[in-house]
Amino acid sequence: MQLTRRHALRLTGCAGVAAGLAACSPAPSRTASTGDSVAMQLGWIKNVQFAGEYLAIENGHYAAAGLTVDLLAGGAAGTSTEAGIDTGKVWVGTSTPQKVAAAIEQGVPVRVIGATLATSPACITSPESAPLRTPKDLVGKRVGVADHNLPTFEALLVANGVDPSAVKVIPVQFDPSPLVNGEVDAWSGFTTNEPVSLRAKGFPTYSFLYGDFGLRMCAQVFVVSEQTLSADRGRCKAFLTAEIKGWKDALADPDRGVALTVSKYGADQKLDTAHQRALLDATLPLIQTPDTLRDGLFTLSPSLIADTVTSLGRTGSGVTAAELFDTSVLSEVYAENPALR
Template identity: 30%
Template sequence: MYIYRTITKSLIVIAVALMASIGPSHAQELKTLTVALTWIPNVQFAGLWIAMDQGYFKEEGLKIKFIRGGPKTAPAAVSVAAGKAQIGYTHWLPFVDAVLRGNKFKLIAATYPQSPQGVISLAKKPILTAKDLLGSGILTPAPNAKIAVDATLRINGLNLNWKQIPAGFSPEPLIAGQGDGFIGFATNQVITMEKLGLKRNKDFYFTSFYDMGFPQFADGIFVQEAFLKSDRRVVVGFLRALARGWEKNMKNPAFAADLTIKNPAKDLGLNPAQQRRQNEIQIARMPKNPRDVLVLDRATISGPMYKAALATGRKALPEPSTIMDFDIMGEIQSGLAKK
C-alpha cells in the first residue's frame, strides 16, 4: 500500500509538472497577426484596443500587432500586399483602387457603414445639400477631398462649378472667412469647432457626403484572398474578437478613450476629452444593434457605393462577390447571438 501511494503521489507530481510546462508553450503558440491602420492610433479603432486589452484575441489564439497609419506612412494596402500585415483597414475608394491595380484583396467587414467625412460651413452660408456646393470656395485639406466634392456633384447631376482652396487639417481658416466650406470629419474637425465655443446647427453646420448622395463606408477591413482561403479560421477568430470589443465599447465610451491614451497612443499627446467626444460621435454613427456591427451591407455596397465609384471616373469594377465576403460577419454575429 505504501509503494502504491508513493507511486501515485509521484505520478501526480509529474502530471503537475507537465501541466506547468504546457502552459508557457501554449502562450508561445499564439498566432501573431499584424494589422495595418488607416490613421494614427486613436479611439476610432476602439474595438481593436478593447479586444487586445480584454484578452478577446488571446481567447481566439491570436496575438495582435499593428502598423500605424497617418502622414508619411505607407497605405495599408501596400503593407498587406507586401506581406507586412495580414489584416488591413481601408476606405471605400482606396480599396477599389487597390483592387483595380491588380491586388487580390477581399473586403470582409466595415466599421462605419457611413463615412463621417463631409462639409463644415458657417451660419452665414450653410452648405446643407449638394446644390449648395455650387459656386462655393471649399477648403480641402487632402487630395481625395476634391474627388469627394466632384463625385457628389456628378451623382446629383450638377456641374463642377466650385473652387478648391488648399488648406491644412484645422478648420480655423473657415472661421477666418477664407472659404465657404471646409472638408472635414464629424469625428474630428466638428469637435474642434465645438471646442472653440461654436454650436452645431446654430453657429456652424456639418453635412456628410453620404447625406448629400455620395455613399461610402469608413474603416473597412480587408485581407489577401489567399490568406482568407488558407486561414479562414484565423480571420473568423480575429473578427469575432473585434466584434466583442466594439460591443463593449458601445456600453462604455469613456473606457476605450482612456485605454487608447494610456496604451496604443500614449506617445501622441491626444486630448482625453476630445477622444471621449469622438467616441460618442462615432458610436452614434454605428448600427444601433450590436449584432449588425462590422457586417457588410450587400445592397448598399453593390448599388449606391458602386454607382458612386463609377461617378468618380473609375471603370471596369469587378463583381462585388469577387472582392468581398458578405457572409463571414453574418456567420460570426449569428454565433455570438446564440451565446
C-alpha cells in the first residue's frame, strides 16, 4: 500500500495542518521558549490522560528541573504538535507515531524522544452481546472508522489477510452512539475512550487491540525538533526527568491526578470524576508494562521501535527508525540517575 497524499493528510489530522507543515521552514526552538519557560502542546484536550503533566507542575518537578511549562490544550483544528514545533510556537509536545511519521515525510525535522504509552490503546470495540474477537470477524460487518484512522484500520485488515473491500466502513466522528444504536457492528477507537464511556452508560463491550494483531505501536509520544535535540539537550533531559517523576506520582496516587484534572486543569470541561478515574485506570497499564518496569518509564525497547516502524510501513509510510526515533536523551537520563527507574 502506497502512502497517497490523501492518506498523508488523514495521518496529520487535517489538510490545513498538512499544508502548513509542508510550507513552513523550521523555526528556532527559542521562539517556543523564553528563558526557562517552555510551551508544551498536548495531543488532546486537558483530560486525565495528561495527569502526569499536571502532577509534574503541582509537585514541583518541572520547577526542580529549572522549567516552567505552559500546557497547551489540543483537540482543536490548528493544534498539531508537529506544526507547532515547525513554526516555533511550541518547544515540545505529545503526538502519535502516525502523525510524526507523516510530518517527517513532509520534511518537518522532528523526532520522538520517548513514549508515555508503551502500548497503543487503538482497538476494535463491539457489543459484549455480539463480540468480534479478531480482524477476520470483521468481514461483512459495518465498522465505524474516523477518516483520519482509515489508513491504520485498512493496514490492520491487510496484515490479517482481510480484503478491505470485504468490510463496510462507516465514517464516524467521536460519539460512539452508532455502536449503541446498532448502526455499526464495531467501532475503531481506543481502550481508554469508547469502552470506558460506554461501560459507564451501561453498555458493556468487548475490545481487541490493534497491537495484538500485527500493528503494535507506542503512543502519546514526546516530540521535539532536531535543533532542540542538538542545541537544547540539557533542557530535554531536565524535561524528561520531570515528566518521569510526574508520571510516577500519577501511578502512585491516581486519585490526585484525577482530582487535579477535574477541579483545575480540565475544570472548564465539567468532567466527571468517576469517568476520569475509569479512563486513567484503563491508561496506567499501557504506561507501566513489563518493559518499562525493567527499563524505566517512556523507554522504547528495540522490539517496540521495530514493530512501530513495521506497523507504520503497513500504512504506507516509508519512515525509518533512525528518522523517527532518538532514544539517546532518555538513555542518558536513566544512566545519570538510575534511581528514576
